[in-house]
Amino acid sequence: GAVVSQHPSRVICKSGTSVKIECRSLDFQATTMFWYRQFPKQSLMLMATSNEGSKATYEQGVEKDKFLINHASLTLSTLTVTSAHPEDSSFYICSARPGPGNTIYFGEGSWLTVV
Amino acid sequence: KQEVTQIPAALSVPEGENLVLNCSFTDSAIYNLQWFRQDPGKGLTSLLLIQSSQREQTSGRLNASLDKSSGRSTLYIAASQPGDSATYLCAVMDSSYKLIFGSGTRLLVRP
Numbered sequence: 001g002a003v004v005s006q007h008p009s010r011v012i013c014k015s016g017t018s019v020k021i022e023c024r025s026l027d028f029q030a031t032t033m034f035w036y037r038q039f040p041k042q043s044l045m046l047m048a049t050s051n052e053g054s055k056a057t058y059e060q061g062v063e064k065d066k067f068l069i070n071h072a073s074l075t076l077s078t079l080t081v082t083s084a085h086p087e088d089s090s091f092y093i094c095s096a097r098p099g100p101g102n103t104i105y106f107g108e109g110s111w112l113t114v115v
Numbered sequence: 116k117q118e119v120t121q122i123p124a125a126l127s128v129p130e131g132e133n134l135v136l137n138c139s140f141t142d143s144a145i146y147n148l149q150w151f152r153q154d155p156g157k158g159l160t161s162l163l164l165i166q167s168s169q170r171e172q173t174s175g176r177l178n179a180s181l182d183k184s185s186g187r188s189t190l191y192i193a194a195s196q197p198g199d200s201a202t203y204l205c206a207v208m209d210s211s212y213k214l215i216f217g218s219g220t221r222l223l224v225r226p
Contacts, residue, residue, distance in 0.1 A: 032212060043204060043218040044159075049211070093158060095214070102146040102166075102208050108158040 002028050004096045006107035013114055018082045021110045023094035029074035030096035034104075035067075038091040050077045084114040117142045121205050121217035128195055129225050136190040136220045138205030143183050146208040150179050150190050153202045153219070162203075163190070195224045 003026040013019045023033055032051055036044040048058045048069050056069035066088075068080040077096075081088050093109040118141045128134055138148070147166045151159040163172045163179040165188070171180040178191040192199060202221045206214040 034213065036216075044206075044214075044216045046213055046215070049213065091156075097212055102212060104208070104212070104214060106159045106161070111156070 002026075002096075002098065002103075002105045004030075004094065004105045004107040006094055006110050008110060009108065010111045011113070013084055013112070015085055015114055016083055018080055019084055019112060020078050020080045021092055021094075021112070023077045023079070023096065023107050025075045025096045025098075025105070028096075028098045028105075030077075031074065031099050032097040033071060033077040034095045034097075035069060035077070035079050036093045036095070038093065038109075040091075044093065047079075081112065084112070086114045088112065089114045117145075117207060117209055117215045119205060119207055119215050119217035121203075121220050123220060124218065125221040125223075127223040127225060130195060130197055132195050132224075133191070133193050134195055134222075136192070136203050136205075136222070138188040138190070138217055140186045140188075140207045140215075142209070143186055144210060145183065146210070146212070148179075148181050148188050148205065148207050149214070150177075150188075151204040151206065153204055155202075159204070192222075195222075197224045197226050200224050 005024045007022045035047045038044045047062045048056045050056045050071040058064045071077040094107045095104045122137045149164045150162045165181040176193040202219045204219045205217040
């Protein structure tokens with residue numbers, strides 16, 4: 001089956017620094033990728049939709065200047081958390097859509113801890 | 116705006132019981148509905164996907180039904196096992212291919 005890889009799986013960063021999380025589709029080209037955030041014991045909340053070659057579409061309440069999303073190629077989208085704060089500590093997970101059709105493949109997620 | 120609700124929020128059952136998890140959604144204009152399993156600290160495992168034109172899907176001891184007109188889905192787990200303990204998430208895909216998740220049901224199957 002299709003594989004979506006996220007890296008790093010776990011990262012700890014200092015408050016005020018920036019951290020980048022990568023989402024790669026390993027065996028297909030992803031025209032659309034989605035980024036979700038999940039706080040402990042809560043459900044997944046969609047942060048933004050990333051389309052290759054264009055600006056990401058952010059959900060209401062998500063700060064686009066804080067969560068920078070780049071979808072520079074059909075196999076890679078990146079989420080950069082800028083000026084991270086402890087409250088940004090969360091589980092971030094991406095998903096990718098190959099193209100026409102409604103199949104979505106999820107990455108394994110990335111744990112971010114800001115200290 | 117699509118909203119997905121899951122009931123119950125938590126469930127504890129003895130091993131061997133059959134159980135039903137419920138999911139409801141407010142907007143019936145969906146492409147599909149998926150049930151996922153999430154173990155603590157882990158990512159998502161897709162269990163069953165029901166297209167909007169389908170009524171149910173089965174995989175092993177799992178059976179998921181979809182009633183789009185009433186905005187409901189159920190996940191039936193037969194002969195539950197301790198290894199089934201996890202959080203079960205229901206998600207619907209809207210017309211822009213976004214997945215809207217419910218808050219999940221935390222299942223504990225006691226030996």
